[in-house]
Amino acid sequence: MAEEWKPKILAIICNWCSYAGADLAGGARIQYPPDIRAIRVMCTGRIDPLFIMKAFQDGADGVLISGCHFGDCHYLEGNFKAAKRMFLIKSVLKNIGLDDRRIRMTFVSASEGAKWAGVVNDVVKTVTELGPSPLKEFEK
Amino acid sequence: MAEKKEARIGVFICHCGTNIAGSIDIKALQEYAKTLPNVVVADEYQYMCSTPGQGKIVDAIAESKLTGVVVAACSPRLHEPTFRMASKVGGLNPFRFEMANIREQNSWVHMHDREGATAKAKDSVRIAVAKASLLEDLFPKSVPVEKAALVVGAGVAGIQASLDLANAGIPTYLIEKSPTIGGRMSQLDKTFPTLDCSQCILTPKMVDVGRNENIILKTYTEVEKVEGYIGNFDITLRKKARGVLTPDEAAERGYVGGGCNGCGDCAGVCPVIKGNEFEFAMAPRKAIYIYHPQVVPNIYTVDFESCIKCGLCVDICGDKKAIDLEMEDTFETVKVGTAILATGYDLFPIEKKAEWGYNRYENVITGLEFERLICASGPTGGHLVRPSDGQTPMKVGFVLCAGSRDNTGVGKPYCSRFCCMYSLKHAHQIHEKIPGARVYLFYMDIRSFGKMYEEFYYRIQDEGAKFIRGRVSNILEDATTKNLHVFTEDTLLQRPINLELDLVVLASAVQPVAEEDTIRKLFGVSKSQDGWMLEAHPKLNPCGTTTAGVFLAGVCQGPKDIPDTVAQAEGAASAASIPIHTGKVELEPYFAQCMDEKCAGCGMCVNLCPYGALALVEKNGRKVMEVTEAKCKGCGTCGGFCPGGAIHMQHFTTPQIVAQIDAFLLGGEQ
Numbered sequence: 177m178a179e180e181w182k183p184k185i186l187a188i189i190c191n192w193c194s195y196a197g198a199d200l201a202g203g204a205r206i207q208y209p210p211d212i213r214a215i216r217v218m219c220t221g222r223i224d225p226l227f228i229m230k231a232f233q234d235g236a237d238g239v240l241i242s243g244c245h246f247g248d249c250h251y252l253e254g255n256f257k258a259a260k261r262m263f264l265i266k267s268v269l270k271n272i273g274l275d276d277r278r279i280r281m282t283f284v285s286a287s288e289g290a291k292w293a294g295v296v297n298d299v300v301k302t303v304t305e306l307g308p309s310p311l312k313e314f315e316k
Numbered sequence: 317m318a319e320k321k322e323a324r325i326g327v328f329i330c331h332c333g334t335n336i337a338g339s340i341d342i343k344a345l346q347e348y349a350k351t352l353p354n355v356v357v358a359d360e361y362q363y364m365c366s367t368p369g370q371g372k373i374v375d376a377i378a379e380s381k382l383t384g385v386v387v388a389a390c391s392p393r394l395h396e397p398t399f400r401m402a403s404k405v406g407g408l409n410p411f412r413f414e415m416a417n418i419r420e421q422n423s424w425v426h427m428h429d430r431e432g433a434t435a436k437a438k439d440s441v442r443i444a445v446a447k448a449s450l451l452e453d454l455f456p457k458s459v460p461v462e463k464a465a466l467v468v469g470a471g472v473a474g475i476q477a478s479l480d481l482a483n484a485g486i487p488t489y490l491i492e493k494s495p496t497i498g499g500r501m502s503q504l505d506k507t508f509p510t511l512d513c514s515q516c517i518l519t520p521k522m523v524d525v526g527r528n529e530n531i532i533l534k535t536y537t538e539v540e541k542v543e544g545y546i547g548n549f550d551i552t553l554r555k556k557a558r559g560v561l562t563p564d565e566a567a568e569r570g571y572v573g574g575g576c577n578g579c580g581d582c583a584g585v586c587p588v589i590k591g592n593e594f595e596f597a598m599a600p601r602k603a604i605y606i607y608h609p610q611v612v613p614n615i616y617t618v619d620f621e622s623c624i625k626c627g628l629c630v631d632i633c634g635d636k637k638a639i640d641l642e643m644e645d646t647f648e649t650v651k652v653g654t655a656i657l658a659t660g661y662d663l664f665p666i667e668k669k670a671e672w673g674y675n676r677y678e679n680v681i682t683g684l685e686f687e688r689l690i691c692a693s694g695p696t697g698g699h700l701v702r703p704s705d706g707q708t709p710m711k712v713g714f715v716l717c718a719g720s721r722d723n724t725g726v727g728k729p730y731c732s733r734f735c736c737m738y739s740l741k742h743a744h745q746i747h748e749k750i751p752g753a754r755v756y757l758f759y760m761d762i763r764s765f766g767k768m769y770e771e772f773y774y775r776i777q778d779e780g781a782k783f784i785r786g787r788v789s790n791i792l793e794d795a796t797t798k799n800l801h802v803f804t805e806d807t808l809l810q811r812p813i814n815l816e817l818d819l820v821v822l823a824s825a826v827q828p829v830a831e832e833d834t835i836r837k838l839f840g841v842s843k844s845q846d847g848w849m850l851e852a853h854p855k856l857n858p859c860g861t862t863t864a865g866v867f868l869a870g871v872c873q874g875p876k877d878i879p880d881t882v883a884q885a886e887g888a889a890s891a892a893s894i895p896i897h898t899g900k901v902e903l904e905p906y907f908a909q910c911m912d913e914k915c916a917g918c919g920m921c922v923n924l925c926p927y928g929a930l931a932l933v934e935k936n937g938r939k940v941m942e943v944t945e946a947k948c949k950g951c952g953t954c955g956g957f958c959p960g961g962a963i964h965m966q967h968f969t970t971p972q973i974v975a976q977i978d979a980f981l982l983g984g985e986q
């Protein structure tokens with residue numbers, strides 16, 4: 177793999193916990209790689225599996241979903257619903273031949289800035305090791 | 317939904333001094349923004365949030381006939397309200413504003429990667445522009461606010477907050493889990509640095525609470541359920557079975573003139589003896605009890621765990637008919653506009669630091685136990701004695717930072733903030749009460765940060781207390797004398813210390829109360845890394861939480877002394893009274909809407925909604941979903957699931973989110 181290659185990773189994160197945690201990492205100036213682009217939703221419950229499919233179809237190399245810890249969702253249980261959908265998504269991805277490590281759901285609270293940086297580091301590392309999404313080949 | 321206009325977007329990039337400009341090439345970002353579809357202006361400024369910065373946005377909206385505004389700056393959690401307001405001033409619907417976070421989630425975390433940070437900023441702006449191009453006019457929903465407030469916890473924080481709210485004319489429910497109000501402060505003897513008697517300054521406030529017409533005091537009561545939102549909370553309370561009727565409750569049952577008058581005859585005859593929790597079991601109580609004579613309300617309580625139901629108390633109570641040994645928990649729901657959480661603290665279980673022998677050695681006690689032993693109304697009438705033999709201790713040691721500032725994983729990493737000062741006060745009290753007694757304080761640093769605190773520290777030094785800088789590594793007990801050998805190193809003199817003392821007081825760390833997690837989750841409040849409740853902003857919103865209408869006061873937000881607790885309580889009361897006095901609040905219009913033409917009436921969403929906001933209704937001869945906006949909080953869980961894509965999640969619509977995804981992955985240079 178070319179050394180220059182940088183993965184394209186989409187993060188969809190909830191406003192109350194993970195987005196706030198990511199802001200906290202900023203406040204604390206905890207450094208992590210710039211290979212992730214975050215979209216904010218109010219709750220991970222909002223995340224339609226089709227958003228994730230769309231991201232992979234568009235050529236994403238990895239997708240990160242991050243919300244509140246179980247029991248801490250600002251809307252009670254949106255994250256449970258999102259976590260359930262993850263099983264579905266993972267199995268669909270596997271069926272179309274994508275490594276399911278390209279999609280990850282994590283739980284980062286508003287006070288876990290360092291954890292957020294750790295998650296990003298880890299996701300970037302995992303996806304970089306997996307290399308470019310095989311779906312990109314079809315477009316060529 | 318608004319009619320489609322051609323999108324005309326203005327992009328405004330903030331330098332934030334060098335906070336952003338230091339790591340991101342602003343010029344390149346600006347030039348790039350100009351090339352993006354729909355962008356008609358791209359401007360930059362030192363501080364976009366300043367008056368001239370906002371002025372640029374206001375002017376551009378009119379001059380360039382913008383339909384959407386993108387500001388690339390800090391986090392929307394910080395300045396979204398600011399720029400929404402600027403958009404509104406410029407004549408645009410405020411919900412046509414979108415923010416690109418290029419500070420907290422970019423320049424600050426990629427400080428040494430200018431190229432990577434700039435590339436990411438370009439993507440972020442492109443994503444934001446894509447969303448802004450699809451934003452619609454939205455209108456916040458204004459709802460009336462119930463003119464009542466709830467305060468959970470009746471320590472000094474809850475008491476002060478309730479009095480302030482009540483005095484501002486707001487009916488306030490004050491909820492306390494234990495049988496009396498007063499909290500930790502009522503257990504203290506004197507307060508530092510003024511040496512005021514704690515009871516003397518607190519008791520009048522407790523009496524005021526009992527008398528104030530606007531305070532509905534509910535002791536021995538817990539919060540069971542919380543429903544609703546700012547302005548309209550429905551709070552279900554569990555009134556624990558107290559076994560004793562107040563005069564009002566007795567009157568309700570038809571025993572006019574009956575009910576508990578606090579005479580205490582019942583406790584006189586009760587055969588069951590337990591340790592009094594208020595005195596840390598250093599004094600007895602009966603199974604029917606009050607903690608101490610100053611309790612508010614002055615009503616006895618039956619401890620049903622220990623009660624043997626002999627009925628002696630019922631007999632002696634006689635015609636007052638105050639005692640009902642068959643009483644059960646009851647529930648009631650109250651409606652309030654705002655709520656304040658003031659649940660306070662517990663002591664860290666200091667026996668976990670086994671090297672100091674708490675619970676193993678009789679003469680090792682905690683600071684709070686010391687307060688009771690030195691207090692005139694305490695179990696010894698204010699005579700400080702050794703628990704082992706009742707003798708007056710002549711050599712007393714204080715272990716500061718006991719379990720605080722402890723990174724071993726056993727204790728708490730934070731500073732508990734008031735232990736230094738109360739230990740200094742304890743030293744003073746010993747000097748005052750026991751002539752010739754010697755006092756040793758084992759400390760790491762003395763933190764005397766408050767008003768007149770440092771002066772108090774000098775005063776204690778002058779009184780002759782010995783300060784030894786070093787953590788106590790071990791305490792051993794002499795089995796016959798029950799004296800204690802304290803081992804440490806004096807790190808200033810660099811020599812080991814082995815002192816034989818009569819009594820050791822551990823200035824134990826504090827931690828959230830056991831119920832804190834339950835209560836915080838009921839109200840949707842997050843917790844900080846250290847376990848205390850999380851404020852909305854550590855500097856600029858220390859009383860608020862992420863749940864609108866819910867505020868924090870006192871130690872439940874983090875350790876603080878009495879002055880800081882009272883100040884925060886007054887702040888929280890003021891904040892909680894604002895929506896109530898305004899009479900209405902505006903809710904962010906992130907409601908779900910059903911697009912009837914796409915809805916198949918499957919009803920999946922109805923079960924998913926955690927708030928019961930959705931229902932199936934008949935429309936034009938078929939079933940479709942309908943949203944009750946007042947109940948919808950905008951999480952979007954329904955929209956994330958609907959198999960037909962029939963749910964329009966305002967401000968987070970499927971087309972908007974897909975446009976963001978596409979903009980990231982399909983747009984861009986390369």
Ligand code: FES
Nearest residue numbers: 190219243244250
């Ligand atoms: S609000 Fe964070 S997952 Fe629901």
